[in-house]
Amino acid sequence: MSLADRAETAGTAEFTPDPRLTNDDLAPADKRNWKVFDLFAMWMSDVHNLGNYTFAAGLLFLGMNVWQIFTSLLVGFVIIYAGMNMMGRIGQRTGVPFPVVSRIAFGVWGANIPALIRAVIAIMWYGIQTYLASVAVDVMLLAAWPGLDSWTHNSFLGLDGLGWLSFVALWIVQALIISRGMESVRKFQDFCGPAIWLVMIALAVWILDRAHWSIPLASTPHPVSVGHQWQQWFGAIGLILATYGTLMLNFCDFSRFAPDHRTVRRGNFWGLPVNSTAFVIVSVIVTAGAYEAFGKEITDPAYLVAEIGNTWVLVVGAFTFAVATMGVNIVANFVSPAYDLANVWPQKITFRVGGMISTVAALVVTPWNLFSNPDVVNYFLGGLGAFLGPLFGVIMVDYYWVKRGRVDVDQLFDARPGSRYHYRKGVNPRALWAFLPSAAVAAVLALVKTFSDVAAYSWFIGTALSAVLYALLCRAERTAATPAPAPVEV
Template sequence: VGELPMSGHSNASPVIAVPDADPRLYNHDLAPAAPAARSWGVFSIFAMWMSDVHSVGGYTFAASLFFLGLTGWEVLLAMAIGITAVYFLMNLIGRPSLKYGTPFPVVARMAFGVMGANIAAGLRGIVGIVWYGVQTYFASKAVQVLVLTFNPGAEAWTHSSFVGLSALGWACFLFMWLFQLLIFLNGMETIRKFIDFCGPAVYVVMFALAIWILTQTGTSSLSLQLGPPVEGSALGHMAGAAMLIVAYFAALLLNFGDFSRFAKDERAMKVGNFLGLPVNFIVFAIITVIVTAGTVKVFGEAIMDPVSIVERIGNPIVVALGSITFIVATMGINIVANFVSPAYDISNLYPEKIDFRLGGLITSILSVIVCPWIFVSSPQAITVFVSIFGAALGPMFGIMVADYYLVKRQHIVVDDLYTMSPKGSLHFQNGWNARALLALAGSAAVSIGLSLAGAYGAITNVGDWGWLIGACLGALLYMALMRGREAASPSRAVA
């Protein structure tokens, strides 16, 4: 086994060659990353989380927590508990990829089998594709604000409509779609350099916005409680808020391994995660609530869209700076949460013909076919989508963590991740682990049911716990079903 710097990939990372790997399971992008490819230090992991959190969606989510009716300190405590839980869970899911250098769909083979992993990767890929389109659309709205600010005559292009978008809307959307694609298709090293820039850039603008708000309002009149006081136990609402934070990171709680595989070592991953999750998330939330609370005094209403805030300031330079920054921020989260995972997931379906770049191109094309502007205009469509697909992410996490830590005891035969041989420890039944798929189906049905019931008001509060219930149930069902099957021998495992 040795490093293999594959030719034909201008920005490809060195990989560890796997002897006799089956072409149905192996290509350069799915192969274990070699030590020479482990270039992500503490700052790069930290910047990755800044790119994920510092988005328009992240801003809105953070601000919404202060409308739950809790006091500011109660919200901050709930945030600290929720994001600390996310930190430990990320370390759990990131460790197998860090150890073996493999992306999420290959790690999924450990539990679901070398072919069954396509089910897990496919579900995660669908979530990523849809949200990739949605985030691209949100970024295109910021581009449209920019265009109209500096060219008011372009307003004439907003009156037509084709498949739900005006001519200007289409132009801005396609611009963002192509701009992102050109950056993303250059490979993971270019992606690392880009997200090293994205997160810090947003912080500069957010701090500037907070300072401007404070100069307009002063500090004495700001309140961190933006909603009416809650009825009943505050502890219950705090626990619900903490679980909302865990659910917010549900997608990356599956595919964080796509990034941790490039970390220099476990310390870089853990320290980067600590700075990027508990520290960064809480600081960003505090800035967010200061700005949102200040808009009540400055504009007469709470505005949770930062693009709308800079637009209302009215200064063309401020509008340009703010719009460009949030365009960059949206691109950052699109890389981290919505592009890398589907690119790997689609590549995993047909490794012989589809590499990371082609998988990314397919992701981009499908994100347009979804017509995200129509999707986000329908609350019912979002509810059904999140309930069906998002609720399955928790059970998958539970199954994969239980398998790696409790069934396989952190020992995997690396070659077996890439073989269709019946002698392989991950072959199961023709490459499918029926026990894992049964555990996924059963636990996902419960998780989806809770999510739908909560979304449509049949039950209250329990829906917020859908991810945790699904993850625990998935792990317990999987452990029960796997109890009679001996774990693979670690004698050939690579440490």
Template sequence: MTIQGASPALYNEDLAPAKVRNWGPFSIFNVWTSDVHSLWGYYLAASLFLFCGSLVNFLLAIGIGSLIIYFLMSMVGVAGVRTGVPFPVLARASFGIWGANFPAIVRAIVACFWYGAQTAAASGAIVALLIRNESMLAFHQSSHVLSHSTLEVICYVVIWALQLLIIQRGMETVRKFQDWAGPAVWVMMLILAIYLVIKAGGISLYGDIPMDVLLEKTKDAGVPGVPGSVEALMAVAAIWVTYFAALYLNFCDFSRYSPDERSLRIGNIWGLPVNLILFSLVAGITTMAAFQVYGEVLLHPDQISAKFDSWFLALLAALTFAVATLGINVVANFVSPAFDFANVFPRHISFKRGGYIAALIALVLYPFAPWEGGAAHFVNMVGATMGPIFGVMMVDYYMIRKGWLNVEDLYRETGEYRFQGGWHVNALIASGIGIVFSSILPNFTNWLPSWWGVYGWFFGVAIGGGIYYVLRRAALGAGATAARA
């Protein structure tokens, strides 16, 4: 689509509606294999398994969560197909042409955190492999810099740099990379699970990890209820949904390249409920089998591979998990801030430059490692900030605009999305109040119940979206009254 009268402050070729739409069902499917099949994805799934107490409970909780994820991703994905625009441009419809920079920057900051967390996980897999060598182990234990071992720093920087090579040629390179990286991880995950199940002599559907061990491992996670209880299963489903909070906002960065809604739907069905449930099943089986074989709870796959007798198998596992993590970083944490930062200064920041900025911020964050700690707490704290933004955008697109936007006006300074000087005050108020209740109060005060943070993202969506709907309908009603007068 050619935009007549587009403002240079709102438009560049990277932000323009997609012209080439060749992301069929397989490419959409592999967005999800790349996003889920990572060390952090496995770590979270294995951690959540402990709250369920058995494989049957785990599949029930994850299954419910995965269906919710499919529904939410389809909502934002359809908007991407219909408009062809990336997330920060879509946000202009609800936040205003300049106000959209607020959700874009929030999403970019979250991506930088995740970029660092995933890079650290990938480099950790390489470190676990290298310290099998005695001289490397000695170096790892004796030399430190930036509050990390020197070996960890070196591996982090190497993995960090490799990711930059993937996006040198733009989104088409991203598509080609994810189309083989995602399936490769599935092969390695199955090898890991089968290897451990054979060594364990089988597994039980109703739990092989004793309750006292589960209680010890989950006592400080902030999840209500004991493992296997209804409260715990509800929390697992909620945390699983929250894990994808960032991509609820910017999945349209990918779906915009899909040729039609049918291709999107097929790719999402196989990539989300089917793929998520199977991946979680493998993670749960591997966790149980590893406990039977090694007598301890191992939540990180690199911890498991480090115990392999075969050096070759350990090497294969480390490389595969590293590649998988590169895949999710490129898909979830490089593409989004690349568009988000470009949206702020389209004249000066291209897709590549925006991605480089995100990578640089992740590098600066590494000495502080804000992602270290419990997986469930980190996911809830980071994800909850984006719930109100999602609520505002989806209420605006589906309930206010009935699934239709004037795409050309998204790039014009004097169009219908100018609102109050380019800022939509109602959207900013609604999302701001939502963030207070979804993230700030539950994480930095004791004013709310302890379980509130587990469902912070959901509260954010409901509060932000609800307030926006009321304010928007009131504004539209006042406008209609004034027009009649």
């Protein structure tokens, strides 16, 4: 099926896409077989990980009680749900991945700017998440075979022998999964998401039994003033938005495979407000129960499983946590750079090739050294992460307010001067004028200690600022208020 046949709006009768802008992976999706459960399972894979567990558990010891954590994160996930639906609609209607969607606002060549920013962040975190999963595998191996402790006595490039064994093993497994394309990703996440729930439910039942089924829901181990509680409540919302702002930006990479927008909305509903809130609340209840039962703060589920005192329980738990971390890694940190790098050179780089480049880069940067360096994580990745909100703001305002949802998909693959998304030499200067100052402000708020009180809101502030700036810059060029034509069914 040609690009013209799959266009959201009618283009020219005969159209040949520019080979510098397309390949089979960047073209509108032919196969729309992602159902509600697939999207639901994708969210389970993304949410069910050690990072989200420790984030939610940590809030308990910052002065918030279980009810406050529940309400703040529920509000956060509802906002994320709305944002995902907005980006999901664009992906489902056009059928194209994030870097091609970015061409609508940034231009056919300017789209490489948001694509490469997203790719660099994803590659770095891909390596770090693989390393964190390998740590869980280390725990499993040492529990099953204590003699392997001798492998931890020597290191190379900052990682001991057992660490290298676990990291490379997971690196290879992930590479094998993603080398088979998005269909393999879909099947893997359908397994990963539910798997961690089984362990979490079993862990919750065990810990509640140890705590004699008495969990304080309205108190916290470290009480703070009412004013500070409200600050933490809003701060938790801001942090959860910043955490999911990465995937919110490129959610169209997944929604493009859904048969209709209703499927996207339903999958997002069960995966975000329902499942995600339930997971973090179970995490907090387990943490509160552990504090009640053992009298100490345990925010890492791997250490909590170790309290059970059974070697094979520890092995199963560590294996499940490792698989869950691989699940979120593939969803949040692999798919995006695979498409983003393909967008840079479509004639030579396919989705699979882009994925392999990403995995190799994630190994070369020695992510265990990145993770152990707070300056790298906070300043480099944190600074780049602050750019994602402004990108989201520009893309949303451009599609929904400036273009009013009317997109000619054919023209997204046309680099000729005068084509709809060529703008000025392939770049939309208004998008850059809105993005750059907004990104600078968001980065300063996120990184400079003077603004630490508002750092949690940097994503939201950057998004709002870029949206307002872009709307002002484009008010004279806003598309006439006519109903958007219905998309052509794929």
